[in-house]
Amino acid sequence: MKNLDLKECRDKLDVIDKKIVRLFEERMSVCGDVAEYKIGTGKAVYDAAREAQKIAAVQELAHSEFNKEAVKEIFSQLMSVSRRYQYSLLSAHGMGMDTGFTEVETIGKKNKKIVFQGVEGAYSHAAAKLYFGEDADLYHVPEFEDTMREVEEGRADYAVLPIENSTAGFVINNYDLLLKYKNYIVGEVYVPVAHMLLGVPGAELSDIRTVYSHAQALAQSSDFLSAHKDWKQIAVLNTAVAAKKVMEEKDPSQAAVASRTAGELYGMEILAKEINNVKGNTTRFLILGKEPVYAKTAGKVSVAFEIAHKSGSLYNILGNFIFNNVNMTMIESRPIPEKSFEYRFFVDFEGNLSDAGVRNALTGLAAEASVMRILGNY
Numbered sequence: 001m002k003n004l005d006l007k008e009c010r011d012k013l014d015v016i017d018k019k020i021v022r023l024f025e026e027r028m029s030v031c032g033d034v035a036e037y038k039i040g041t042g043k044a045v046y047d048a049a050r051e052a053q054k055i056a057a058v059q060e061l062a063h064s065e066f067n068k069e070a071v072k073e074i075f076s077q078l079m080s081v082s083r084r085y086q087y088s089l090l091s092a093h094g095m096g097m098d099t100g101f102t103e104v105e106t107i108g109k110k111n112k113k114i115v116f117q118g119v120e121g122a123y124s125h126a127a128a129k130l131y132f133g134e135d136a137d138l139y140h141v142p143e144f145e146d147t148m149r150e151v152e153e154g155r156a157d158y159a160v161l162p163i164e165n166s167t168a169g170f171v172i173n174n175y176d177l178l179l180k181y182k183n184y185i186v187g188e189v190y191v192p193v194a195h196m197l198l199g200v201p202g203a204e205l206s207d208i209r210t211v212y213s214h215a216q217a218l219a220q221s222s223d224f225l226s227a228h229k230d231w232k233q234i235a236v237l238n239t240a241v242a243a244k245k246v247m248e249e250k251d252p253s254q255a256a257v258a259s260r261t262a263g264e265l266y267g268m269e270i271l272a273k274e275i276n277n278v279k280g281n282t283t284r285f286l287i288l289g290k291e292p293v294y295a296k297t298a299g300k301v302s303v304a305f306e307i308a309h310k311s312g313s314l315y316n317i318l319g320n321f322i323f324n325n326v327n328m329t330m331i332e333s334r335p336i337p338e339k340s341f342e343y344r345f346f347v348d349f350e351g352n353l354s355d356a357g358v359r360n361a362l363t364g365l366a367a368e369a370s371v372m373r374i375l376g377n378y
């Protein structure tokens, strides 16, 4: 065994690393010249063919299989950093990405027509009142998808759509609606969800045989409901639809899991209070409008993108957030229906569309993803 001295090795590494940094800076300076050329000619920063060629060439220079793989990783990252730098120079020349969004002072809430899914007494109804005020001009439609259509076709100014619950997770199908319709997220509102077991007047807990509710509300009350194994659970469109159905059918063996508001609205008996598993259960609702606008004070951006189905592509695309110091707060994947076992991603991050870092990150995302859409800034 060679008599190795750690300090000697570290001294050697220090010398090598110094050279690497010097070479890195030299490389970045040339990338600055490339950016200048691209600013002059309008050529795109991202050149996938050139990057593939570069990776192959540097791999040829490495000697072991291990080093060939390592060199590939390092140069992918180097070029990613190079792109980020070039995007920042483009932005400084006013050539950053056009987000298609317009900044406004505030999102107007007065004299607007608002649509929600379900019937009066639904949690969406509570969300709409919480966001737009008690005297807002509200109407309801049967399906979540109808709310998006009402806005897209101009019959409503805004739709209120549940997107995430603190216990049951994402309202997955509504994510797909965000892409299917050309509406934009302009706000969000958090509504505390406390489920009651509601029966017809005079009914008692021991009468109950069937429970109706939205599938998520049943899931959120699973501890309470599993103590009554003989009860049949039936999922319907909405918690308030369940309450209305039970009242209309006047059957004391039926109950609904719904809000206190729904119980009061339909004159029902509360058979059990706050039966949700987790107290403090909350649902997040999105407010969607037709215009791509964002308020000066908006602090969250939502995007959706699709990327190549290959190793490292998510890692690389997320580099756009890291290198622009953008804090990602949520990521969710959804299958792409036309492409079996391929996925699109929904990401939320902190920031405003007028922030330089956010614009850079979006420029990179748009260039590197096969599809990218800004869903809103709110």
Ligand SMILES: O=C(O)C(=O)C[C@]1(C(=O)O)C=C[C@@H](O)C=C1
Binding pocket: 031, 034, 045, 046, 047, 048, 050, 051, 054, 078, 079, 082, 083, 086
């Ligand atoms: O050669 C270019 O066009 C560059 O912009 C340089 C570079 C690199 O860093 O090597 C960076 C981005 C491109 O995607 C390809 C290569």
